[in-house]
Amino acid sequence: MTGQPTAPARSVPLASLSADQLEAFLHGRREEYAVLKARGLSLDLTRGKPSSAQLDLSDALLSLPSTTKDRAGADVRNYGGLDGLVELREIFAQLLWVETEQVVCGGNSSLTMMWDVMAYLMLFGAPESPRPWAQEETVRFVCPVPGYDRHFSMLAELGVEMVNVPMNADGPDVAAVTELVRGDPSVKGIWVVPTYANPSGAVVSQEVAAALVSMPTAAPDFRIFWDNAYAFHHLTEDEAKSADALTLAAASGQANRPIMFASTSKITFAGSGVAVMAASLENKAWYLRHLSMASIGPDKVNHLRHVEFFGSPDGVRDHMRRHREILAPKFAAVDTALTAALSGLGVAEWNRPMGGYFVNLDVLDGTASRVVALAKEAGIALTPAGSSFPYRRDPRDRNIRLAPTFPVLAEVETAMAGVGTCVALAAAEKLAIGV
Structure with missing residues:
Protein backbone atom coordinates (compact mmCIF):
# COMPACT_ATOMS: atom_id res chain seq x y z
CA MET A 1 0.00 0.00 0.00
CA THR A 2 1.41 3.38 -0.98
CA GLY A 3 0.53 7.03 -0.34
CA GLN A 4 0.84 9.36 2.64
CA PRO A 5 2.59 7.94 5.74
CA THR A 6 0.22 7.04 8.54
CA ALA A 7 -0.24 9.99 10.87
CA PRO A 8 0.59 9.28 14.51
CA ALA A 9 -1.97 9.56 17.29
CA ARG A 10 -2.35 13.11 18.55
CA SER A 11 -1.07 12.13 21.98
CA VAL A 12 2.48 11.58 20.70
CA PRO A 13 4.86 14.54 21.24
CA LEU A 14 5.51 16.17 17.88
CA ALA A 15 9.21 16.60 18.63
CA SER A 16 9.58 12.82 18.82
CA LEU A 17 8.21 12.15 15.33
CA SER A 18 10.20 11.06 12.34
CA ALA A 19 10.30 13.33 9.31
CA ASP A 20 7.66 11.22 7.53
CA GLN A 21 5.38 11.14 10.56
CA LEU A 22 5.69 14.88 11.05
CA GLU A 23 4.89 15.48 7.38
CA ALA A 24 1.78 13.34 7.73
CA PHE A 25 0.70 15.24 10.82
CA LEU A 26 1.31 18.55 9.07
CA HIS A 27 -0.73 17.42 6.09
CA GLY A 28 -3.64 16.52 8.35
CA ARG A 29 -3.56 19.87 10.13
CA ARG A 30 -3.49 21.73 6.82
CA GLU A 31 -6.59 19.86 5.75
CA GLU A 32 -8.29 20.73 9.06
CA TYR A 33 -7.30 24.36 8.64
CA ALA A 34 -8.71 24.49 5.11
CA VAL A 35 -12.05 23.26 6.44
CA LEU A 36 -11.87 25.85 9.24
CA LYS A 37 -11.27 28.71 6.80
CA ALA A 38 -14.09 27.54 4.57
CA ARG A 39 -16.57 28.04 7.42
CA GLY A 40 -16.32 31.82 7.07
CA LEU A 41 -16.25 32.48 10.81
CA SER A 42 -16.28 35.91 12.42
CA LEU A 43 -15.50 35.45 16.12
CA ASP A 44 -13.81 37.84 18.53
CA LEU A 45 -11.78 36.75 21.57
CA THR A 46 -9.61 39.86 21.74
CA ARG A 47 -10.79 41.57 24.93
CA GLY A 48 -12.22 40.49 28.25
CA LYS A 49 -15.64 42.04 27.89
CA PRO A 50 -18.79 40.97 29.72
CA SER A 51 -21.33 39.21 27.54
CA SER A 52 -24.84 40.51 26.96
CA ALA A 53 -26.14 37.82 29.31
CA GLN A 54 -23.90 39.19 32.08
CA LEU A 55 -24.97 42.76 31.42
CA ASP A 56 -28.60 41.65 31.58
CA LEU A 57 -28.05 40.66 35.21
CA SER A 58 -27.80 44.35 36.12
CA ASP A 59 -30.73 45.75 34.15
CA ALA A 60 -32.53 46.65 37.38
CA LEU A 61 -30.03 49.52 37.67
CA LEU A 62 -31.88 51.24 34.84
CA SER A 63 -34.82 51.97 37.14
CA LEU A 64 -32.71 53.11 40.10
CA PRO A 65 -32.17 54.98 42.34
CA SER A 66 -35.60 55.21 43.90
CA THR A 67 -34.72 58.41 45.77
CA THR A 68 -32.51 61.46 45.36
CA LYS A 69 -31.24 61.51 48.95
CA ASP A 70 -28.50 59.60 50.70
CA ARG A 71 -29.09 58.29 54.20
CA ALA A 72 -27.91 61.59 55.72
CA GLY A 73 -30.50 63.45 53.68
CA ALA A 74 -28.09 65.07 51.23
CA ASP A 75 -29.24 65.46 47.62
CA VAL A 76 -27.04 63.18 45.51
CA ARG A 77 -27.81 65.23 42.39
CA PRO A 313 -21.44 43.20 50.40
CA ASP A 314 -23.35 39.92 50.32
CA GLY A 315 -25.45 41.38 47.53
CA VAL A 316 -22.27 41.80 45.47
CA ARG A 317 -21.19 38.24 46.24
CA ASP A 318 -24.60 36.84 45.27
CA HIS A 319 -24.54 38.84 42.05
CA MET A 320 -21.12 37.46 41.15
CA ARG A 321 -22.33 33.90 41.66
CA ARG A 322 -24.83 34.56 38.87
CA HIS A 323 -21.93 35.76 36.71
CA ARG A 324 -20.12 32.53 37.52
CA GLU A 325 -23.03 30.46 36.22
CA ILE A 326 -22.63 32.16 32.84
CA LEU A 327 -18.84 32.19 32.68
CA ALA A 328 -17.75 28.85 34.14
CA PRO A 329 -19.07 26.76 31.21
CA LYS A 330 -17.15 28.98 28.76
CA PHE A 331 -13.87 28.47 30.58
CA ALA A 332 -14.56 24.74 30.75
CA ALA A 333 -15.15 24.79 26.99
CA VAL A 334 -11.74 26.39 26.44
CA ASP A 335 -10.03 23.62 28.37
CA THR A 336 -12.05 20.89 26.65
CA ALA A 337 -11.24 22.19 23.17
CA LEU A 338 -7.54 22.71 23.82
CA THR A 339 -7.25 19.32 25.47
CA ALA A 340 -8.91 17.61 22.52
CA ALA A 341 -6.66 19.34 19.99
CA LEU A 342 -3.34 19.58 21.79
CA SER A 343 -3.03 17.21 24.74
CA GLY A 344 0.13 15.13 24.56
CA LEU A 345 1.63 16.96 21.57
CA GLY A 346 4.12 18.84 23.74
CA VAL A 347 3.52 22.12 21.91
CA ALA A 348 1.26 24.06 24.26
CA GLU A 349 0.46 24.69 27.90
CA TRP A 350 -2.52 26.56 29.31
CA ASN A 351 -3.93 27.33 32.72
CA ARG A 352 -7.29 26.34 34.18
CA PRO A 353 -8.07 29.52 36.11
CA MET A 354 -10.13 29.54 39.28
CA GLY A 355 -11.33 33.04 38.48
CA GLY A 356 -10.81 36.13 36.41
CA TYR A 357 -11.44 36.76 32.74
CA PHE A 358 -8.66 35.08 30.78
CA VAL A 359 -6.91 31.86 29.87
CA ASN A 360 -3.14 32.03 29.46
CA LEU A 361 -1.93 29.97 26.50
CA ASP A 362 1.77 29.30 25.92
CA VAL A 363 2.53 27.73 22.55
CA LEU A 364 5.74 26.43 20.99
CA ASP A 365 8.46 29.06 21.13
CA GLY A 366 8.49 31.24 18.04
CA THR A 367 4.93 30.40 16.94
CA ALA A 368 2.55 32.70 18.84
CA SER A 369 2.54 35.35 16.09
CA ARG A 370 1.91 32.66 13.50
CA VAL A 371 -0.98 31.21 15.53
CA VAL A 372 -2.65 34.62 15.81
CA ALA A 373 -2.20 35.23 12.09
CA LEU A 374 -3.63 31.83 11.16
CA ALA A 375 -6.60 32.40 13.46
CA LYS A 376 -7.24 35.84 11.96
CA GLU A 377 -7.22 34.41 8.45
CA ALA A 378 -9.77 31.83 9.60
CA GLY A 379 -12.04 34.52 11.06
CA ILE A 380 -11.05 34.17 14.74
CA ALA A 381 -9.71 37.41 16.24
CA LEU A 382 -7.25 36.94 19.10
CA THR A 383 -5.33 39.45 21.19
CA PRO A 384 -2.07 40.20 19.32
CA ALA A 385 0.86 38.02 20.30
CA GLY A 386 3.11 39.75 22.80
CA SER A 387 0.32 41.93 24.25
CA SER A 388 0.95 40.58 27.74
CA PHE A 389 4.51 41.97 27.71
CA PRO A 390 5.85 45.53 27.85
CA TYR A 391 6.35 47.06 24.41
CA ARG A 392 4.53 43.97 23.05
CA ARG A 393 7.85 42.14 23.02
CA ASP A 394 7.51 38.55 24.09
CA PRO A 395 11.12 37.34 23.91
CA ARG A 396 10.01 33.79 23.21
CA ASP A 397 7.01 34.62 20.98
CA ARG A 398 4.97 32.03 22.81
CA ASN A 399 2.27 33.76 24.89
CA ILE A 400 -1.35 34.29 23.81
CA ARG A 401 -4.10 35.69 26.01
CA LEU A 402 -7.51 34.11 25.41
CA ALA A 403 -10.67 36.02 26.34
CA PRO A 404 -13.69 33.69 26.24
CA THR A 405 -16.17 35.83 28.19
CA PHE A 406 -17.94 37.82 25.47
CA PRO A 407 -19.04 35.22 22.86
CA VAL A 408 -21.90 32.84 23.58
CA LEU A 409 -20.91 29.32 24.64
CA ALA A 410 -21.33 27.74 21.19
CA GLU A 411 -19.07 30.40 19.69
CA VAL A 412 -16.43 29.78 22.36
CA GLU A 413 -16.49 26.07 21.54
CA THR A 414 -16.13 26.78 17.81
CA ALA A 415 -13.42 29.40 18.26
CA MET A 416 -11.33 27.31 20.63
CA ALA A 417 -11.46 24.25 18.41
CA GLY A 418 -10.16 26.52 15.66
CA VAL A 419 -7.42 27.90 17.89
CA GLY A 420 -6.35 24.34 18.68
CA THR A 421 -6.02 23.63 14.96
CA CYS A 422 -3.95 26.80 14.46
CA VAL A 423 -1.62 25.98 17.36
CA ALA A 424 -1.00 22.47 16.09
CA LEU A 425 -0.49 23.66 12.52
CA ALA A 426 1.95 26.42 13.51
CA ALA A 427 3.94 24.00 15.69
CA ALA A 428 4.12 21.36 12.95
CA GLU A 429 5.27 23.97 10.43
CA LYS A 430 8.08 25.11 12.71
CA LEU A 431 9.22 21.63 13.64
CA ALA A 432 9.14 20.51 10.01
CA ILE A 433 11.61 23.25 9.09
CA GLY A 434 14.10 21.82 11.54
CA VAL A 435 13.77 18.19 10.43
Whole structure:
Protein backbone atom coordinates (compact mmCIF):
# COMPACT_ATOMS: atom_id res chain seq x y z
CA MET A 1 0.00 0.00 0.00
CA THR A 2 1.41 3.38 -0.98
CA GLY A 3 0.53 7.03 -0.34
CA GLN A 4 0.84 9.36 2.64
CA PRO A 5 2.59 7.94 5.74
CA THR A 6 0.22 7.04 8.54
CA ALA A 7 -0.24 9.99 10.87
CA PRO A 8 0.59 9.28 14.51
CA ALA A 9 -1.97 9.56 17.29
CA ARG A 10 -2.35 13.11 18.55
CA SER A 11 -1.07 12.13 21.98
CA VAL A 12 2.48 11.58 20.70
CA PRO A 13 4.86 14.54 21.24
CA LEU A 14 5.51 16.17 17.88
CA ALA A 15 9.21 16.60 18.63
CA SER A 16 9.58 12.82 18.82
CA LEU A 17 8.21 12.15 15.33
CA SER A 18 10.20 11.06 12.34
CA ALA A 19 10.30 13.33 9.31
CA ASP A 20 7.66 11.22 7.53
CA GLN A 21 5.38 11.14 10.56
CA LEU A 22 5.69 14.88 11.05
CA GLU A 23 4.89 15.48 7.38
CA ALA A 24 1.78 13.34 7.73
CA PHE A 25 0.70 15.24 10.82
CA LEU A 26 1.31 18.55 9.07
CA HIS A 27 -0.73 17.42 6.09
CA GLY A 28 -3.64 16.52 8.35
CA ARG A 29 -3.56 19.87 10.13
CA ARG A 30 -3.49 21.73 6.82
CA GLU A 31 -6.59 19.86 5.75
CA GLU A 32 -8.29 20.73 9.06
CA TYR A 33 -7.30 24.36 8.64
CA ALA A 34 -8.71 24.49 5.11
CA VAL A 35 -12.05 23.26 6.44
CA LEU A 36 -11.87 25.85 9.24
CA LYS A 37 -11.27 28.71 6.80
CA ALA A 38 -14.09 27.54 4.57
CA ARG A 39 -16.57 28.04 7.42
CA GLY A 40 -16.32 31.82 7.07
CA LEU A 41 -16.25 32.48 10.81
CA SER A 42 -16.28 35.91 12.42
CA LEU A 43 -15.50 35.45 16.12
CA ASP A 44 -13.81 37.84 18.53
CA LEU A 45 -11.78 36.75 21.57
CA THR A 46 -9.61 39.86 21.74
CA ARG A 47 -10.79 41.57 24.93
CA GLY A 48 -12.22 40.49 28.25
CA LYS A 49 -15.64 42.04 27.89
CA PRO A 50 -18.79 40.97 29.72
CA SER A 51 -21.33 39.21 27.54
CA SER A 52 -24.84 40.51 26.96
CA ALA A 53 -26.14 37.82 29.31
CA GLN A 54 -23.90 39.19 32.08
CA LEU A 55 -24.97 42.76 31.42
CA ASP A 56 -28.60 41.65 31.58
CA LEU A 57 -28.05 40.66 35.21
CA SER A 58 -27.80 44.35 36.12
CA ASP A 59 -30.73 45.75 34.15
CA ALA A 60 -32.53 46.65 37.38
CA LEU A 61 -30.03 49.52 37.67
CA LEU A 62 -31.88 51.24 34.84
CA SER A 63 -34.82 51.97 37.14
CA LEU A 64 -32.71 53.11 40.10
CA PRO A 65 -32.17 54.98 42.34
CA SER A 66 -35.60 55.21 43.90
CA THR A 67 -34.72 58.41 45.77
CA THR A 68 -32.51 61.46 45.36
CA LYS A 69 -31.24 61.51 48.95
CA ASP A 70 -28.50 59.60 50.70
CA ARG A 71 -29.09 58.29 54.20
CA ALA A 72 -27.91 61.59 55.72
CA GLY A 73 -30.50 63.45 53.68
CA ALA A 74 -28.09 65.07 51.23
CA ASP A 75 -29.24 65.46 47.62
CA VAL A 76 -27.04 63.18 45.51
CA ARG A 77 -27.81 65.23 42.39
CA ASN A 78 -25.76 68.14 43.69
CA TYR A 79 -22.07 68.94 44.08
CA GLY A 80 -19.86 67.64 46.84
CA GLY A 81 -18.58 64.45 48.41
CA LEU A 82 -15.32 64.18 46.51
CA ASP A 83 -14.49 60.74 47.98
CA GLY A 84 -17.87 59.30 47.04
CA LEU A 85 -21.06 58.18 48.72
CA VAL A 86 -20.25 56.76 52.14
CA GLU A 87 -22.82 53.96 51.81
CA LEU A 88 -20.98 52.65 48.74
CA ARG A 89 -17.59 53.12 50.34
CA GLU A 90 -18.78 50.98 53.25
CA ILE A 91 -19.75 48.14 50.92
CA PHE A 92 -16.40 48.10 49.14
CA ALA A 93 -14.43 48.54 52.34
CA GLN A 94 -15.86 45.25 53.55
CA LEU A 95 -15.31 43.53 50.21
CA LEU A 96 -11.68 44.69 49.96
CA TRP A 97 -10.81 44.20 53.65
CA VAL A 98 -10.00 47.86 54.26
CA GLU A 99 -11.45 50.68 56.37
CA THR A 100 -14.24 52.88 55.00
CA GLU A 101 -12.18 56.04 55.54
CA GLN A 102 -9.47 54.59 53.25
CA VAL A 103 -11.83 54.25 50.27
CA VAL A 104 -12.59 56.62 47.40
CA CYS A 105 -15.46 55.84 45.02
CA GLY A 106 -15.21 57.67 41.73
CA GLY A 107 -16.42 57.41 38.15
CA ASN A 108 -16.82 54.33 36.02
CA SER A 109 -13.16 53.49 35.35
CA SER A 110 -10.45 52.30 37.72
CA LEU A 111 -8.03 52.68 34.82
CA THR A 112 -8.76 56.42 34.91
CA MET A 113 -7.95 56.45 38.63
CA MET A 114 -4.66 54.68 37.94
CA TRP A 115 -3.82 57.17 35.21
CA ASP A 116 -4.63 60.07 37.52
CA VAL A 117 -2.39 58.68 40.26
CA MET A 118 0.45 58.16 37.78
CA ALA A 119 -0.02 61.65 36.36
CA TYR A 120 -0.03 63.21 39.84
CA LEU A 121 3.15 61.33 40.71
CA MET A 122 4.81 62.57 37.53
CA LEU A 123 3.66 66.17 38.05
CA PHE A 124 3.89 66.55 41.81
CA GLY A 125 5.55 63.48 43.30
CA ALA A 126 4.29 61.46 46.27
CA PRO A 127 4.31 62.76 49.85
CA GLU A 128 7.77 61.23 50.36
CA SER A 129 9.20 62.26 46.97
CA PRO A 130 12.26 64.53 46.86
CA ARG A 131 10.91 65.91 43.57
CA PRO A 132 8.19 65.20 40.98
CA TRP A 133 8.85 61.97 39.13
CA ALA A 134 8.97 63.83 35.80
CA GLN A 135 12.07 65.63 37.08
CA GLU A 136 13.93 62.38 37.66
CA GLU A 137 16.47 61.44 35.01
CA THR A 138 14.84 58.03 34.66
CA VAL A 139 11.71 56.42 36.09
CA ARG A 140 11.38 52.65 35.96
CA PHE A 141 8.54 50.29 36.86
CA VAL A 142 8.71 46.58 37.57
CA CYS A 143 6.26 44.69 35.37
CA PRO A 144 5.40 41.06 36.15
CA VAL A 145 4.90 39.11 32.93
CA PRO A 146 2.69 37.98 31.47
CA GLY A 147 0.63 40.97 32.53
CA TYR A 148 -2.05 43.49 31.60
CA ASP A 149 -1.39 45.36 28.36
CA ARG A 150 -3.14 48.56 29.46
CA HIS A 151 -0.80 48.88 32.43
CA PHE A 152 2.13 48.71 30.06
CA SER A 153 0.70 51.14 27.50
CA MET A 154 0.05 53.66 30.27
CA LEU A 155 3.68 53.55 31.38
CA ALA A 156 4.91 53.76 27.79
CA GLU A 157 2.78 56.85 27.20
CA LEU A 158 4.39 58.55 30.19
CA GLY A 159 7.90 57.58 29.19
CA VAL A 160 8.38 55.20 32.12
CA GLU A 161 10.84 52.40 31.43
CA MET A 162 9.59 48.89 32.10
CA VAL A 163 11.57 46.01 33.56
CA ASN A 164 10.18 42.48 33.37
CA VAL A 165 10.05 39.93 36.18
CA PRO A 166 8.30 36.54 36.07
CA MET A 167 4.73 36.25 37.35
CA ASN A 168 4.62 33.00 39.29
CA ALA A 169 1.57 31.09 40.51
CA ASP A 170 1.80 32.87 43.89
CA GLY A 171 2.61 36.32 42.52
CA PRO A 172 5.60 38.27 41.22
CA ASP A 173 9.02 36.68 41.66
CA VAL A 174 9.95 38.27 44.99
CA ALA A 175 13.67 37.58 44.66
CA ALA A 176 13.80 39.24 41.24
CA VAL A 177 11.76 42.23 42.42
CA THR A 178 13.86 42.67 45.56
CA GLU A 179 17.06 42.64 43.54
CA LEU A 180 15.73 45.38 41.24
CA VAL A 181 14.38 47.76 43.88
CA ARG A 182 16.96 47.63 46.65
CA GLY A 183 19.82 49.36 44.86
CA ASP A 184 18.23 51.52 42.16
CA PRO A 185 16.29 54.65 43.22
CA SER A 186 14.96 55.06 39.68
CA VAL A 187 12.75 51.98 40.22
CA LYS A 188 9.63 53.72 41.51
CA GLY A 189 6.94 51.09 41.45
CA ILE A 190 5.43 47.79 40.41
CA TRP A 191 2.13 46.69 38.92
CA VAL A 192 0.40 43.81 40.69
CA VAL A 193 -2.92 42.17 39.80
CA PRO A 194 -3.25 40.19 43.02
CA THR A 195 -6.30 38.03 42.43
CA TYR A 196 -6.80 35.95 39.28
CA ALA A 197 -4.11 37.95 37.51
CA ASN A 198 -4.53 39.04 33.91
CA PRO A 199 -3.83 36.80 32.06
CA SER A 200 -2.17 34.04 34.12
CA GLY A 201 -4.89 33.62 36.75
CA ALA A 202 -2.26 33.74 39.51
CA VAL A 203 -3.29 34.63 43.06
CA VAL A 204 -0.76 36.53 45.17
CA SER A 205 -0.15 34.72 48.45
CA GLN A 206 -0.06 36.40 51.84
CA GLU A 207 3.66 35.64 52.02
CA VAL A 208 4.45 37.27 48.68
CA ALA A 209 2.23 40.26 49.49
CA ALA A 210 3.97 40.71 52.84
CA ALA A 211 7.37 40.61 51.14
CA LEU A 212 6.38 43.16 48.50
CA VAL A 213 5.00 45.70 50.95
CA SER A 214 7.95 45.43 53.35
CA MET A 215 11.03 44.94 51.13
CA PRO A 216 13.78 47.58 51.29
CA THR A 217 13.64 49.97 48.32
CA ALA A 218 16.18 52.56 47.22
CA ALA A 219 13.33 54.89 46.20
CA PRO A 220 11.67 56.41 49.30
CA ASP A 221 8.45 56.92 47.31
CA PHE A 222 8.15 53.40 45.86
CA ARG A 223 4.55 52.51 45.01
CA ILE A 224 2.69 49.26 44.43
CA PHE A 225 -0.24 49.70 42.04
CA TRP A 226 -2.43 46.94 43.47
CA ASP A 227 -5.01 46.48 40.70
CA ASN A 228 -7.62 44.20 42.24
CA ALA A 229 -9.75 44.14 39.11
CA TYR A 230 -10.90 40.53 39.52
CA ALA A 231 -11.22 40.24 43.29
CA PHE A 232 -14.80 38.94 43.13
CA HIS A 233 -14.71 37.16 39.76
CA HIS A 234 -14.68 33.55 40.91
CA LEU A 235 -15.20 30.63 38.55
CA THR A 236 -15.56 27.96 41.25
CA GLU A 237 -17.03 27.69 44.72
CA ASP A 238 -13.47 27.78 46.07
CA GLU A 239 -13.20 31.58 46.20
CA ALA A 240 -9.73 33.04 46.58
CA LYS A 241 -9.37 35.82 49.13
CA SER A 242 -7.18 38.74 48.15
CA ALA A 243 -4.12 39.38 50.28
CA ASP A 244 -4.67 42.28 52.68
CA ALA A 245 -1.99 44.56 51.24
CA LEU A 246 -2.92 47.76 53.06
CA THR A 247 -2.91 46.16 56.51
CA LEU A 248 0.31 44.28 55.79
CA ALA A 249 1.95 47.49 54.59
CA ALA A 250 0.86 49.48 57.63
CA ALA A 251 2.16 46.76 59.95
CA SER A 252 5.55 46.86 58.21
CA GLY A 253 5.85 50.64 58.47
CA GLN A 254 5.16 51.18 54.75
CA ALA A 255 1.53 52.29 54.87
CA ASN A 256 1.88 54.53 51.82
CA ARG A 257 3.43 51.90 49.55
CA PRO A 258 0.33 50.12 48.12
CA ILE A 259 -2.54 51.87 46.37
CA MET A 260 -5.44 49.54 45.63
CA PHE A 261 -7.85 49.82 42.72
CA ALA A 262 -11.04 47.97 41.80
CA SER A 263 -14.27 48.59 39.93
CA THR A 264 -17.67 47.21 39.01
CA SER A 265 -16.85 47.34 35.28
CA LYS A 266 -17.19 43.55 35.00
CA ILE A 267 -19.81 43.36 37.74
CA THR A 268 -22.61 45.67 36.61
CA PHE A 269 -22.36 47.76 33.43
CA ALA A 270 -18.91 47.99 31.87
CA GLY A 271 -19.31 51.63 30.86
CA SER A 272 -21.51 52.79 33.71
CA GLY A 273 -20.09 51.18 36.81
CA VAL A 274 -18.15 52.55 39.77
CA ALA A 275 -14.39 52.69 40.26
CA VAL A 276 -12.81 52.29 43.69
CA MET A 277 -9.47 53.25 45.18
CA ALA A 278 -8.23 52.35 48.66
CA ALA A 279 -5.08 53.72 50.26
CA SER A 280 -3.49 55.03 53.43
CA LEU A 281 -5.10 58.16 54.79
CA GLU A 282 -2.06 60.17 53.73
CA ASN A 283 -2.21 58.83 50.19
CA LYS A 284 -5.95 59.39 50.06
CA ALA A 285 -5.58 63.03 51.16
CA TRP A 286 -2.79 63.51 48.60
CA TYR A 287 -4.99 62.07 45.84
CA LEU A 288 -8.08 64.09 46.73
CA ARG A 289 -6.10 67.31 47.00
CA HIS A 290 -4.98 66.99 43.38
CA LEU A 291 -8.32 65.59 42.21
CA SER A 292 -10.10 68.64 43.67
CA MET A 293 -8.53 70.75 40.92
CA ALA A 294 -10.46 68.73 38.33
CA SER A 295 -13.66 67.70 40.10
CA ILE A 296 -16.21 68.92 42.64
CA GLY A 297 -17.54 65.44 43.16
CA PRO A 298 -18.30 62.13 41.40
CA ASP A 299 -21.60 60.83 40.04
CA LYS A 300 -23.31 60.17 43.36
CA VAL A 301 -26.57 59.34 41.57
CA ASN A 302 -24.79 56.33 40.10
CA HIS A 303 -23.27 55.58 43.51
CA LEU A 304 -26.72 55.52 45.10
CA ARG A 305 -28.03 53.42 42.23
CA HIS A 306 -25.40 50.78 42.98
CA VAL A 307 -26.03 50.94 46.72
CA GLU A 308 -29.71 50.21 46.19
CA PHE A 309 -28.96 47.50 43.64
CA PHE A 310 -26.47 45.59 45.82
CA GLY A 311 -27.81 46.43 49.26
CA SER A 312 -24.76 44.98 51.02
CA PRO A 313 -21.44 43.20 50.40
CA ASP A 314 -23.35 39.92 50.32
CA GLY A 315 -25.45 41.38 47.53
CA VAL A 316 -22.27 41.80 45.47
CA ARG A 317 -21.19 38.24 46.24
CA ASP A 318 -24.60 36.84 45.27
CA HIS A 319 -24.54 38.84 42.05
CA MET A 320 -21.12 37.46 41.15
CA ARG A 321 -22.33 33.90 41.66
CA ARG A 322 -24.83 34.56 38.87
CA HIS A 323 -21.93 35.76 36.71
CA ARG A 324 -20.12 32.53 37.52
CA GLU A 325 -23.03 30.46 36.22
CA ILE A 326 -22.63 32.16 32.84
CA LEU A 327 -18.84 32.19 32.68
CA ALA A 328 -17.75 28.85 34.14
CA PRO A 329 -19.07 26.76 31.21
CA LYS A 330 -17.15 28.98 28.76
CA PHE A 331 -13.87 28.47 30.58
CA ALA A 332 -14.56 24.74 30.75
CA ALA A 333 -15.15 24.79 26.99
CA VAL A 334 -11.74 26.39 26.44
CA ASP A 335 -10.03 23.62 28.37
CA THR A 336 -12.05 20.89 26.65
CA ALA A 337 -11.24 22.19 23.17
CA LEU A 338 -7.54 22.71 23.82
CA THR A 339 -7.25 19.32 25.47
CA ALA A 340 -8.91 17.61 22.52
CA ALA A 341 -6.66 19.34 19.99
CA LEU A 342 -3.34 19.58 21.79
CA SER A 343 -3.03 17.21 24.74
CA GLY A 344 0.13 15.13 24.56
CA LEU A 345 1.63 16.96 21.57
CA GLY A 346 4.12 18.84 23.74
CA VAL A 347 3.52 22.12 21.91
CA ALA A 348 1.26 24.06 24.26
CA GLU A 349 0.46 24.69 27.90
CA TRP A 350 -2.52 26.56 29.31
CA ASN A 351 -3.93 27.33 32.72
CA ARG A 352 -7.29 26.34 34.18
CA PRO A 353 -8.07 29.52 36.11
CA MET A 354 -10.13 29.54 39.28
CA GLY A 355 -11.33 33.04 38.48
CA GLY A 356 -10.81 36.13 36.41
CA TYR A 357 -11.44 36.76 32.74
CA PHE A 358 -8.66 35.08 30.78
CA VAL A 359 -6.91 31.86 29.87
CA ASN A 360 -3.14 32.03 29.46
CA LEU A 361 -1.93 29.97 26.50
CA ASP A 362 1.77 29.30 25.92
CA VAL A 363 2.53 27.73 22.55
CA LEU A 364 5.74 26.43 20.99
CA ASP A 365 8.46 29.06 21.13
CA GLY A 366 8.49 31.24 18.04
CA THR A 367 4.93 30.40 16.94
CA ALA A 368 2.55 32.70 18.84
CA SER A 369 2.54 35.35 16.09
CA ARG A 370 1.91 32.66 13.50
CA VAL A 371 -0.98 31.21 15.53
CA VAL A 372 -2.65 34.62 15.81
CA ALA A 373 -2.20 35.23 12.09
CA LEU A 374 -3.63 31.83 11.16
CA ALA A 375 -6.60 32.40 13.46
CA LYS A 376 -7.24 35.84 11.96
CA GLU A 377 -7.22 34.41 8.45
CA ALA A 378 -9.77 31.83 9.60
CA GLY A 379 -12.04 34.52 11.06
CA ILE A 380 -11.05 34.17 14.74
CA ALA A 381 -9.71 37.41 16.24
CA LEU A 382 -7.25 36.94 19.10
CA THR A 383 -5.33 39.45 21.19
CA PRO A 384 -2.07 40.20 19.32
CA ALA A 385 0.86 38.02 20.30
CA GLY A 386 3.11 39.75 22.80
CA SER A 387 0.32 41.93 24.25
CA SER A 388 0.95 40.58 27.74
CA PHE A 389 4.51 41.97 27.71
CA PRO A 390 5.85 45.53 27.85
CA TYR A 391 6.35 47.06 24.41
CA ARG A 392 4.53 43.97 23.05
CA ARG A 393 7.85 42.14 23.02
CA ASP A 394 7.51 38.55 24.09
CA PRO A 395 11.12 37.34 23.91
CA ARG A 396 10.01 33.79 23.21
CA ASP A 397 7.01 34.62 20.98
CA ARG A 398 4.97 32.03 22.81
CA ASN A 399 2.27 33.76 24.89
CA ILE A 400 -1.35 34.29 23.81
CA ARG A 401 -4.10 35.69 26.01
CA LEU A 402 -7.51 34.11 25.41
CA ALA A 403 -10.67 36.02 26.34
CA PRO A 404 -13.69 33.69 26.24
CA THR A 405 -16.17 35.83 28.19
CA PHE A 406 -17.94 37.82 25.47
CA PRO A 407 -19.04 35.22 22.86
CA VAL A 408 -21.90 32.84 23.58
CA LEU A 409 -20.91 29.32 24.64
CA ALA A 410 -21.33 27.74 21.19
CA GLU A 411 -19.07 30.40 19.69
CA VAL A 412 -16.43 29.78 22.36
CA GLU A 413 -16.49 26.07 21.54
CA THR A 414 -16.13 26.78 17.81
CA ALA A 415 -13.42 29.40 18.26
CA MET A 416 -11.33 27.31 20.63
CA ALA A 417 -11.46 24.25 18.41
CA GLY A 418 -10.16 26.52 15.66
CA VAL A 419 -7.42 27.90 17.89
CA GLY A 420 -6.35 24.34 18.68
CA THR A 421 -6.02 23.63 14.96
CA CYS A 422 -3.95 26.80 14.46
CA VAL A 423 -1.62 25.98 17.36
CA ALA A 424 -1.00 22.47 16.09
CA LEU A 425 -0.49 23.66 12.52
CA ALA A 426 1.95 26.42 13.51
CA ALA A 427 3.94 24.00 15.69
CA ALA A 428 4.12 21.36 12.95
CA GLU A 429 5.27 23.97 10.43
CA LYS A 430 8.08 25.11 12.71
CA LEU A 431 9.22 21.63 13.64
CA ALA A 432 9.14 20.51 10.01
CA ILE A 433 11.61 23.25 9.09
CA GLY A 434 14.10 21.82 11.54
CA VAL A 435 13.77 18.19 10.43
